[in-house]
Amino acid sequence: MTRNRRSRPRDLAVQAVASAALGTLPLHRAPRPLRAAMVWGPAVLTAGVMARALLRGPAETGPADTDVVADGRPVEAEADPATGAAEELEAWTRPPLAMVVLMPLAFGGLVGAASAAGIRADRWVEETLRRRGAPAPRLIIGVLSGVLMTGLTLLEDRFEDADGADEPGRAGGA
16 A cells, blocks of 8 residues: 555544554453453454355456456466466365364454453553553553554564565665
8 A cells, every 4th residue: 555645644643542542441441341342343254254264266357367468458367377377276175174163263353352351451551540540541551552553564664664675676675
């Protein structure tokens, strides 16, 4: 995804404000059903998406496999017999049932455990700030989460720019 230079500061500011606003919400004080939904929702969604991906066959060829010539007409890409869709379909076999069941359960459990740990960490940070006499612990948590998210985004952009400079044909590449 490419961004123009003008929208970048605005995007970072919106992201920082949204992250700070979400950081002020006390997750551990949410009603029990909402906390359960914050843990189980992402866990079940992760498991379902992973199971679907494991059961899905090779990608089907479609309009994305066409080239456009100068007059705007789509031209089908020539089929390479070594990587043809028919051979790819024949070579693909369904993964074992144990893998289709256990991997999604493991990753869903990992996501659920991370969500639960995040709620506990939220409680711990707020209680620690209160014990140390911070006047507005939720506001401090919100500001810190906004700063952290913005810093991580800038760090990620820096690594993407460094990776893109090594590739020919991209900005900064030879």
